[in-house]
Amino acid sequence: MRGRYWAGIEAGGTKWLFAVGERSGPPHCTCRIPTEDPERTVRRVAEMLAAYPLVGVGLGSFGPIGVVPERADYGVLRATPKPGWQGFPLRARLEKALGAPVRVVTDVAAAAWGELHLGSGRGLRSLAYVTVGTGVGVACVERGRFVGGGGHPELGHIFLPRAPEDEFPGVCPYHGSCWEGLASGPAVERRTGRRGEELAEDDPVWPVVAHYVAHGLLAVTYACAPERIVLGGGVGSRPIVFRLVRAQFSALLAGYTSFDAPLHAETYIVPPALGDQSGVLGALALAREEFSA
CATH class of the missing domain: 3.30.420.40 (ATPase, nucleotide binding domain)
Incomplete structure (x- = not known):
């Protein structure tokens, strides 16, 4: 099915936030799940977004994480203190689970983007x-x-x-x-x-x-x-x-x-004018800018 939605994800150390929307306008839904071990969390993400054929995803993640697209470690978590997550290829796992490309930035970068453009x-x-x-x-x-x-x-x-x-x-x-x-x-x-x-x-x-x-x-x-x-x-x-x-x-x-x-x-x-939604709305805005239907 051809994608018609864009998703923003804020991946935090204790919870993940989601926002799904079309090319423009407010998101159709926002929701959250607790952060668990890497594989289980990715499965939960896929389940939450299964109803939305996606064009692309913006991910604002805790880190440190590779954010340079040309490098082999793009979207790979580095020396994070979060147990079980160090070295996890988050972008690759999400792209496979969601069937859509993922743009990766840090969680604070996603918040900065959201506040600059929307807040x-x-x-x-x-x-x-x-x-x-x-x-x-x-x-x-x-x-x-x-x-x-x-x-x-x-x-x-x-x-x-x-x-x-x-x-x-x-x-x-x-x-x-x-x-x-x-x-x-x-x-x-x-x-x-x-x-x-x-x-x-x-x-x-x-x-x-x-x-x-x-x-x-x-x-x-x-x-x-x-x-x-x-x-x-x-x-x-x-x-x-x-x-x-x-x-x-x-x-x-x-x-x-x-x-x-x-x-x-x-x-x-x-x-922040967007309150605790700065990161997830910024990630959604990045996805809309990065990926075309």
Whole structure:
């Protein structure tokens, strides 16, 4: 049967989200399944999408994952801490199960694409999406292209100036005290002994987290100069974190940029307009752009 639908998939460490639609317009359906072992998850994906003859699929995946189409490891998961997934040829398995080609980007890149075209970045030429949650991820889009060459950016693993009197060793299994190791959801839980959603807005951990997020956003600004930064994720979207990050970012910036006009944190650092649908809707938009009926 000739395909008439496009699908977007956001593959996360704990759940997968789907959106299916025609060439344009809102998706016909959105749904989710839990992340299980690789083969079982792929089978569930095929079952969920079996009723839709597909033209193509956009996949925004957790990683690290190969994102360069010309390379043999395109769509292959790399050194992921997710048990059973390291080395799994995700793109190839999905293409076989779905009978349709798959475009692969990272989950945060899919979110950046969704926000640029459908959300907080509509009308702009460039945007950075930063998620601070289970991990820290950054993706930048510039004039219709993702910033990256040999792979995808891993700015969540840069080292940042320490917050005053912060001696926390970090939780990153590779770098310890990188941005992700100091300010991610697991870092908040290790610091406090409680999950972030259980903590009050006046908990002393939030100014520490905001210190690292603000420094990270400053690095993104000076490295990529996006017209806007969308800050999301379970930690990044906390109202107290947002307020503190904007204030600290402005202080760190000290008025120094290469932009034509002054940057105002209130309009430069914004929440995702698409909420938790940024990634899956961005993946659907990528599929529609990449594949023709």
